[in-house]
Amino acid sequence: MSQNTASSTNGTVTVVGAGIVGLATGVELLRAGHKVRIIDKEGVGAGASKGNAGHFATEQVFPLADPAMLAKLPGMLLDPLGPFRIQPSYFFKAVPWFMRFLINMLPGRRAHNSQAIKRLNQSSIEALIELTEFCDCSELMTLNGSLLVFEGTSIEEVTKECNHYSNAGVKVRLLSGGEVRQLEPSLSDSISHALYFTHVGHTTDPYKLCQAFADKFVALGGEILTDELLSIDKSIVDEAIVAMQLASGEKIVSDKVLIASGAWSKPFAKHLGHNVPLETERGYHLMMPQKSSLSRPVASYNRKFIITPMLDGTRLAGTVEFGGLKAPLVEARADCLFPHGKALLPELFADAKVTDGERWMGFRPSMPDSLPVLGRSNKQKNVFFSFGHQHLGLTWSGITAKLVSQEMSGKQTEIDLSDYRIDRFS
Template identity: 40%
Template sequence: MGSQDQAVHDNADQADVIVIGAGVIGIASALALGRRGLNVMVVDKQAPGMGASFGNAGHMATEQVFPIADASILKHLPGMLMNPTGPLRLDWRYLPKALPWFIRLLSNLRPAPYQASVSGLRALNEASLDAWRRLLDTVDGAHLLKEDGSFMVYEQESSLANLQALQSSMAAQGVPIESWSGNAIRDVAPQLSGSIRGGLFFPSTGHVVDPLSVVQRLVATAKAEGVKFRQDEVVSGHVHSHGVTLETTALGRLHGRQVLVACGAHSAPLTDRLTGTRVPLDTERGYHLMLPGEQSRLPTAVTSLERRFIMTPISDGLRLAGTVEFAGLKRPANMERAWQLHRLSQGLFKTPLDTTEATPWMGFRPSLPDSLPVIDSAQDGRVLLAFGHHHLGLTQAAVTAELVAELATQGTAGSGATRCAPPAYDRALPELTPYRLDRF
């Protein structure tokens, strides 16, 4: 045995599983792993929930079963490059780096891979709310989820054909969907203006009262059940016969029998280092504008078809979210994009929204060119992977955690821990083939 392996062996009890990433997916997975009888440690350079999980729209978007782009992206490309506050933005300085990713995205728009993406998204989304109910019931958090549906509204008569086509496509995929008149929508959301001609209602969707509160509730339960948390950055790692050793900036070396890479848009370098697979992961930079003075403006989430953004009521006010920007992980945020969301809201309500003490935010959504996450194990079960959920991270977090727990306890990289029997589910979990690492 070499000296390095000896050192690793001497520290073999640090954790059964080290979870890299303290967002909603990492935390939900850590809790699920701990409940399988595993000794779990979560490591992240930020406090739990302070990355993309802090600022997402809060919408449980089970209706979104289509990839993040379709063939129309080609005609939008000039606008993406020229308009810095448009709903879909590609920073021209980032174009050389983004080009290979976009080429792969376009390749995935061919009929067969596109349908494979739709099937994979639908399978996760159909299982998502049941998984969230199970999880929140166990952490005394059922009140954090509001299952009251959501709307997509339209204002222009010329948009009706597009809305009807979308309704037909979604219905063909089994998405519960209803067509509502403008007056019917205003009966539910009376502060919306008369410009709303009508829209679609998605009864099997919902929203959380606050994304950060959800993470904090999971963290508190995880700590109470023995999950350890460390705030540090994992910079590298390697797999060996005893498990995985990680290099951190402050804590030094950490050893786990297994490791879960769940650090969102930052997951690609570690995945490459630990598995030898280069994952085509990029980031959709998402923005929100939080309006604390608008706590009673809407009863449920409303998306504008033409304006291409969403408004979600959460406990701290009204969150305006949306827009997609491709500019990588290093460029500073363009908060003008967040303030643009307020301008987009003008005309949607009978009276303007109150921007007193409004706060802008930007976060990184991890996106793969086929719009499917990676949920898999590698290196004989020593490396677990859960990332790439783009704007469906919150929606798919609980079911992803259940899948991760299954992967961790069926792998060949065994642990001396006493493992608990897996929980019984009302129906089978999604089959993992669409989310495998080896598709790249």
């Protein structure tokens, strides 16, 4: 095991998970004076942090539990290539989560959850700017807004959507089709309107962003172990140290532990006495080698997917599938993104084939209230959590890292963590 040379005025911390959330938090903890190691069974940024759409989506202030979904839900679930689906073999396993999801559609709960989302969103871009500057990777963060485009949708419905966002405090402009193509000339003439979210951004390579955070973490004296955590010794978890057993056979001890394992966090939480309703959303992308001239992400209101310009090509991402952690990738769900991409970027993909692209599927850790689990355990004083960031792991990585680091260091957090604590499900 390599020697960790960071200052340890606040003790040692083991972070379980080397995704964007765990890496960002590791950096912030080192900055706060902790001695930190990160453990991950697959290594740096190997999961959803690598293959996401790369969108810093601060315009997404509405919880996924939307009553407007109810009428559409049966048809969406039955469509094997639809934007929202449950694999038939997984249906009954997902029912308890969906019951909680439905409860969060109630007006009071939905309004409460939306406010909690907004509190994180309002500070997330600033936190990421500061963190990327500190990690010497500002070039991987582009603040050029994003578009939500409409094809053939009535101006009344487009205006209603625009007002919906504006009334929620989101900075947005309504554009005509001509104005859209002035911003992005390569987009199809079929686009009649767009919402231009001016205060959001994207990264052209989310995996490189993870690597940059990891490089800074190691340069500061942090240690990254590629190993699997098998268990936490509950018999001494309330004492001065936490003991952990790794798959390699090694046993490690730490003053504090942070569970930041994304979709794999639920078993660790349960082992420590917390029954959290975490479910796995299987997200897909098709990475095309053709490089677009887009300067910002473009999401489709009608087609329910997003296009992001990347360093190595053009990423087509979207769809939500519930099927657990073990079912294999469904190639057709990645391939179905291609005709949508071709419809919006007809010249770029005129001679392209779906087989040109690289299919990918990753696991999003989602809670029924669309809020992450953050902060100290109410059962073990030296166990902390940061998981369940659903579609906003990249967006919230910087701000949640700062908040968890503040609490772990005994400081007042910039945002009250009450709405995000693990005991809200008790």
